[in-house]
Amino acid sequence: MAGSGGLGGGAGDLQGAGTGQGTALRALRAPLALVVLLLSAYCLFALPGRCPPAARAPAPVPAPAEPPHTSLRLRAPGLPVASGPGRRRFPQALIVGVKKGGTRALLEFLRLHPDVRALGSEPHFFDRCYDRGLAWYRGWVMFQHVS
Ligand SMILES: Nc1ncnc2c1ncn2[C@@H]1O[C@H](COP(=O)(O)OS(=O)(=O)O)[C@@H](OP(=O)(O)O)[C@H]1O
Numbered sequence: 001m002a003g004s005g006g007l008g009g010g011a012g013d014l015q016g017a018g019t020g021q022g023t024a025l026r027a028l029r030a031p032l033a034l035v036v037l038l039l040s041a042y043c044l045f046a047l048p049g050r051c052p053p054a055a056r057a058p059a060p061v062p063a064p065a066e067p068p069h070t071s072l073r074l075r076a077p078g079l080p081v082a083s084g085p086g087r088r089r090f091p092q093a094l095i096v097g098v099k100k101g102g103t104r105a106l107l108e109f110l111r112l113h114p115d116v117r118a119l120g121s122e123p124h125f126f127d128r129c130y131d132r133g134l135a136w137y138r139g140w141v142m143f144q145h146v147s
Pocket residue numbers: 097098099100101102103104105
């Protein structure tokens with residue numbers, strides 16, 4: 001008797017525990033759904049990355065190159081080479097690398113050189129923004145260049 005009572009009580013406890021688990025699971029449904037939603041949104045937008053904001057104004061027609069003596073004058077010590085007047089042109093080098101491959105570090109080291117002009121942020125033209133076309137790319141990456 002005691003044994004069966006004990007068993008019966010145990011089964012009742014188990015049933016109670018089962019019901020409790022069900023209630024707990026139901027209570028977790030909403031937060032779980034929220035987490036899944038947030039993860040999905042993250043995967044959708046953050047992982048593939050997005051294009052930077054729309055390109056700035058279209059690049060103007062390149063100005064005629066300045067005579068060589070002008071560029072020599074502009075290379076005076078203390079004057080950043082790329083900040084003076086000049087013509088706009090495409091970059092002469094691209095840094096290509098996998099994510100977390102250290103491309104940012106490479107860019108920052110190269111940027112230390114006074115003759116190197118670099119973008120502040122990565123345009124991601126070839127992997128994310130290719131469908132925006134060359135006009136967008138031009139507006140994004142053309143540099144003022146002292147010839
Ligand atoms: N020389 C060298 N040795 C070892 N690790 C280095 C080096 N240069 C950059 N890093 C690490 O590379 C990570 C950033 O890489 P990326 O610039 O390619 O990042 S990103 O994908 O463009 O966001 C970043 O790693 P995390 O800090 O883990 O993000 C950098 O610390």
